[in-house]
Amino acid sequence: MDMIYFDNISATQLHSKVKEALIDYIQKDGFGNPLSQHRIGDSASEALEEARTKVAGLINARAPEIVFTSGGTESINHAIKGVAFARAKKGKHIISTNIEHQSVARTLRTLMRMGYQVTLIPVDKYGLVDPAAVEKAITDQTILITVMHANNEIGTVEPIAEIGRIAKARNVIFHSDAVVSCGNIPIDVDELGVDLLSIAANQFYGPSGVGALYIRTKTPIFPFVDGGTQENGRRAGTPNMLGIIGMGKAAELAHVEMPQRMEHVLRLRRYLIKRLGEIDEITINGHPEKCLPGLVSFSVAYIEGESMMIMLDEEGICVSTRSACASGSLRASHVLIAIGTDYALAQGTLVFAFGMDNTIEQIDRAVEVLKKSIAFLRNMSPLYKKK
Amino acid sequence: MQYSETVMEHFKNPKNVGKLEDPDGVGEVGNPVCGDMMTIAIKVKDDRIDDIKFETYGCGAAIAVSSMVTEMAKGKTLEEAMKITNDSVAQELGGLPKNKLHCSNLGADALHKAIMNYYDRKEGKEDKEDKKVEFIGERTKKSKCYCPYCDTELPKQSPFCTKCGKPTIEHK
Known part of the structure; x- marks a missing residue:
């Protein structure tokens, strides 16, 4: 049975050239500490700076503005807490949205416990934030606006550039969680007007456990990990060299291959949506155009997502569902509830996230299995019979 | 799995x-x-x-x-x-x-x-369609609630996990 991987939003596979770069670095005995002042240290330092330049190139930043981290979550924690601590004297008000990833939402909750105030801007039925609503929420206490670039569950791409202009005009620091978008769609930190941008390598065919935070020059921010002088004093600890080498290579490749990759996954997205039209009572979630090119979130009425996911997995098809089970009750996704999806329908949601190796034939096979699974589950659903 | x-x-x-x-x-x-x-x-x-x-x-x-x-x-x-x-x-x-x-x-x-x-x-008696009865039969002491995120055992009606603080859904 051939495995079909449609869960590129959870992690992407390693690009073959990233694997080569990693093996190459290992075989060259790349173990040195980039801070050591001898030749072994120098060669590690060179490799580190080369990777930094490549990551900077992906988002049109300057190399010194890139800080390597342990991944998207650390970058986000660093950005939000770092600014909150650095600007605490100016104010304690932060603006965000109600569809952010847990790493933003939970960071904000921690800050609220420490006395910060948070305003969450609601989104419309497509998951879009209204920049005017963000502007209206700004007070003289506001120190930070944090809005995700693209949503990880429904794929909607937010009007970051517009919010960036507002933030700049009102002199508020602006962070965007670009974890699921960076490397998959073009990002230019100047066009977006962000002061901080969080990214993760495993979203664009790099390794897991490594990410970066873009920090615009002169942005007031505290370090998140205190210690040595690594990363220009902004992130202490001997860097994860292998991860960073892999991330640098992945960023370089993403920069070059992005147009073809986008075209490819967009074709798959359109094809899947067309085929899903063959099944009754399916809702496609998110904005039809302002969205990630390779992600499709859809909700199937009368049945529950995990059952569908397991049935697909039994046929070797890996997808994700957005529901966590709380004491046996399933918690509906906060993103789907935020866009107004009915609770029961939200429980029946699957996310297909395409990558560069997926094919139309794989979608055909998945749709056949999906149809069978839906029929099987609806047949035993008391909700389906009752309609 | x-x-x-x-x-x-x-x-x-x-x-x-x-x-x-x-x-x-x-x-x-x-x-x-x-x-x-x-x-x-x-x-x-x-x-x-x-x-x-x-x-x-x-x-x-x-x-x-x-x-x-x-x-x-x-x-x-x-x-x-x-x-x-x-x-x-x-x-x-x-x-x-x-x-x-x-x-x-x-x-x-x-x-x-x-x-x-x-x-x-x-x-x-007529069917009591709308009556929500959940604990009718024997329920042994072993039946407990657990946090879906960190598996910590929870008091029955806890709205938040006592360990990780994440919200749970209350039993309906």
Whole structure:
């Protein structure tokens, strides 16, 4: 049975050239500490700076503005807490949205416990934030606006550039969680007007456990990990060299291959949506155009997502569902509830996230299995019979 | 995969799926908002469960539990069937992930509710469709709630996990 991987939003596979770069670095005995002042240290330092330049190139930043981290979550924690601590004297008000990833939402909750105030801007039925609503929420206490670039569950791409202009005009620091978008769609930190941008390598065919935070020059921010002088004093600890080498290579490749990759996954997205039209009572979630090119979130009425996911997995098809089970009750996704999806329908949601190796034939096979699974589950659903 | 082989087997090939013509008792528990809903219908002959069918909306565990609980109850006297507990269902299934143990509660509850409904009908009482009864049958002390994120054991009605602080859904 051939495995079909449609869960590129959870992690992407390693690009073959990233694997080569990693093996190459290992075989060259790349173990040195980039801070050591001898030749072994120098060669590690060179490799580190080369990777930094490549990551900077992906988002049109300057190399010194890139800080390597342990991944998207650390970058986000660093950005939000770092600014909150650095600007605490100016104010304690932060603006965000109600569809952010847990790493933003939970960071904000921690800050609220420490006395910060948070305003969450609601989104419309497509998951879009209204920049005017963000502007209206700004007070003289506001120190930070944090809005995700693209949503990880429904794929909607937010009007970051517009919010960036507002933030700049009102002199508020602006962070965007670009974890699921960076490397998959073009990002230019100047066009977006962000002061901080969080990214993760495993979203664009790099390794897991490594990410970066873009920090615009002169942005007031505290370090998140205190210690040595690594990363220009902004992130202490001997860097994860292998991860960073892999991330640098992945960023370089993403920069070059992005147009073809986008075209490819967009074709798959359109094809899947067309085929899903063959099944009754399916809702496609998110904005039809302002969205990630390779992600499709859809909700199937009368049945529950995990059952569908397991049935697909039994046929070797890996997808994700957005529901966590709380004491046996399933918690509906906060993103789907935020866009107004009915609770029961939200429980029946699957996310297909395409990558560069997926094919139309794989979608055909998945749709056949999906149809069978839906029929099987609806047949035993008391909700389906009752309609 | 988080499920045992027995759970997977019952999920993939569930027994006793469907509706009964003129059932003698029907038990319905859960609601779609929570993500699980189970209906069990029984036919009773000489105080024994002669036939039993279920319909379930829910996760893999909920479906496997429905299948197992109906298999366990089939042919048993009503008295015996009332003694089927959430724990015995979970045990027969080779265990359930902690955060899915609630599904086994649903199975035992739906069965017990169907039996109670049979007795009610026999006594000429009308169906109490809207009455939410969840803890009818025997519930052993082992039935506990767990945080779905960190598996910490929780007090029954805790809105937040006592360890990781994440919100849970209260039992409906």
